[in-house]
Amino acid sequence: DALTMEFTAIDYSIFALLLVLSSAIGLFYALSGDRQRTVQEFLLANRDMGCLPVALSLLASFQSAVAILGVPAEIFRFGTEYWFLGCSYFLGLLIPAHIFIPVFYRLRITSTYEYLELRFNKTVRVFGTVTFIFQMVSGAGSVGAAEFGALGVAQHRSPSPQVIYMGVVLYAPALALNAVTGFDLWSAVLTMGLVCTLYTTLGGLKAVIWTDVFQTLVMLAGQVAVIVVGAWRVGGMARVWRVAEQEGKIAGIDLDPNPLERHTFWSLSVGGVFMMLSLYGVNQAQVQRY
Numbered sequence: 001d002a003l004t005m006e007f008t009a010i011d012y013s014i015f016a017l018l019l020v021l022s023s024a025i026g027l028f029y030a031l032s033g034d035r036q037r038t039v040q041e042f043l044l045a046n047r048d049m050g051c052l053p054v055a056l057s058l059l060a061s062f063q064s065a066v067a068i069l070g071v072p073a074e075i076f077r078f079g080t081e082y083w084f085l086g087c088s089y090f091l092g093l094l095i096p097a098h099i100f101i102p103v104f105y106r107l108r109i110t111s112t113y114e115y116l117e118l119r120f121n122k123t124v125r126v127f128g129t130v131t132f133i134f135q136m137v138s139g140a141g142s143v144g145a146a147e148f149g150a151l152g153v154a155q156h157r158s159p160s161p162q163v164i165y166m167g168v169v170l171y172a173p174a175l176a177l178n179a180v181t182g183f184d185l186w187s188a189v190l191t192m193g194l195v196c197t198l199y200t201t202l203g204g205l206k207a208v209i210w211t212d213v214f215q216t217l218v219m220l221a222g223q224v225a226v227i228v229v230g231a232w233r234v235g236g237m238a239r240v241w242r243v244a245e246q247e248g249k250i251a252g253i254d255l256d257p258n259p260l261e262r263h264t265f266w267s268l269s270v271g272g273v274f275m276m277l278s279l280y281g282v283n284q285a286q287v288q289r290y
Contacts, residue, residue: 007181019195021214026199026207042204043110043288049209054289057212061285063219065172078262079251080244087269092276100281104290112287132284205288 007015040046075082109115113132117125174188199207231237244250254264261267280286 012181018215018218019191022211023195023198025211025214026201026203029203029207029210041206045204045206045209047108049206053209053213056216057209058280058286058289060212060216060219061289062279063216064169065176066169068219068223069172069176076249079249081251081254081263081265082268084253084263084265084268085272087265088272088276092273093280095273095277096281101290104287110288112282112284209289 038046071082104112104115107115107118109118113125113129116128170189170193173192174185177183177188178185199211231240234240234243241250254261255266256264257266258264259267
């Protein structure tokens with residue numbers, strides 16, 4: 001049966017509740033006894049958060065709409081070769097856990113760039129800061145660029161991955177909302193941007209972490225629901241796999257060393273390690289949580 005692509009009153013209520021709860025977390029930490037009085041409390045949550053909420057927050061940091069919408073679109077269009085990116089997580093997360101994080105934790109630094117100044121000098125610190133800002137504003141990295149392309153985001157001539165990363169992180173979910181609700185595109189962008197700004201500025205990192213925990217659980221529940229309901233509607237996972245095979249979407253291991261190929265085992269599993277090192281080893285969004 002054809003699916004009705006529109007929100008009902010229940011859907012609108014749940015969506016509004018998600019926004020209200022996210023804002024309420026920031027408001028709670030702004031007004032409660034745990035309000036952020038010092039720079040350390042605001043930027044580092046006073047270094048007293050438990051490992052589970054921090055772990056979920058680290059998970060949420062780079063699970064934006066770019067990943068949730070872009071990765072399925074990438075696999076749907078170009079096949080399952082993209083799965084091999086998962087191989088890069090083993091080394092890509094073990095190395096930061098055993099080499100980078102212990103150093104940052106012992107130094108009690110606020111940012112990666114403080115380490116650059118301690119290890120080298122202030123010039124290197126400024127250069128690293130500017131490079132990070134440019135990377136976040138100008139592009140999302142190699143894998144992100146592929147995901148943007150799968151999403152159908154228009155690409156213009158530019159020396160970097162030709163996208164505005166932070167903008168697309170807001171634009172992609174707004175585009176999805178517009179498609180299923182008819183909600184004005186720019187109103188959705190402004191609403192989500194306002195809510196994120198609100199709970200971040202009011203509650204500091206502690207509010208960000210607990211909001212990430214809440215949103216991670218929502219994202220995981222949503223993804224499980226999509227898989228279960230989607231498979232049930234088409235007749236089970238076996239039929240999903242069979243149809244994917246018939247359409248040529250199930251890819252084997254491509255060991256071609258050609259770097260010009262869109263995806264190969266080497267570019268995803270080996271090249272992905274370096275991407276994970278940049279994201280989970282030295283990226284400011286993660287280091288601040290360590």
